[in-house]
Amino acid sequence: MIDYYAKILEAASEAESRGWVRVPGSYNPTWRRTVDHPTPTHVIEYGWWTRSLYSSHEFVSFILRGRNRAPGAVYRTSRTYWTPGSDRSISFKRALEVLAADTAEVHENHWEGDQ
Numbered sequence: 538m539i540d541y542y543a544k545i546l547e548a549a550s551e552a553e554s555r556g557w558v559r560v561p562g563s564y565n566p567t568w569r570r571t572v573d574h575p576t577p578t579h580v581i582e583y584g585w586w587t588r589s590l591y592s593s594h595e596f597v598s599f600i601l602r603g604r605n606r607a608p609g610a611v612y613r614t615s616r617t618y619w620t621p622g623s624d625r626s627i628s629f630k631r632a633l634e635v636l637a638a639d640t641a642e643v644h645e646n647h648w649e650g651d652q
Contacts (some may be wrong), residue, residue, distance in 0.1 A: 540631065541608050542566075545599055552636040560596070567598040568636065572644040593617065594646045597632050604645035608632075614643040 541552035549557065549568055560567040571592045580586050593616050600609040617621035627635070635641070 539607075542601070544633065545608070548633045548636045551623070555636075555639055557636060561646045563598065565598045565600055567596060570595045570641075572640075572646075579597075582615075586617070591618055594622075595635070595641055596645055597635055599629075608611065616640070616643050616647075622643065 545566055549566075552568065552570075556570045556572070557568045558570075560569050563595065569596050573590045573592050576586050576591050578587055580591075593615065596611075596613040598611045598613075600611065602608060607629040610627050610629055611624060612627045612632065612635060613622055613624045
């Protein structure tokens, strides 16, 4: 029998070096990765965000279904505070791949200059 919870903990432990942290107090085992970016001037001027930095986020939450079944997973990304996030169900295997990745698209190609 596969110990899925042990696989989750092993993957999460290795993922810490890539910026993943456990979300305390969550009902389902959940990890988050956050990357800070400088806030573009126009975003501050329009009042969408007022701080000099904003963060992009990823969350992976595992849904445990019992000892003999592979857990499900939910992957949430949020590119900025002022745009909608994205939630989707992913497989257990894909969730482990997400934790193993060095980065994700949600953290890339952010506005780098001013208008």
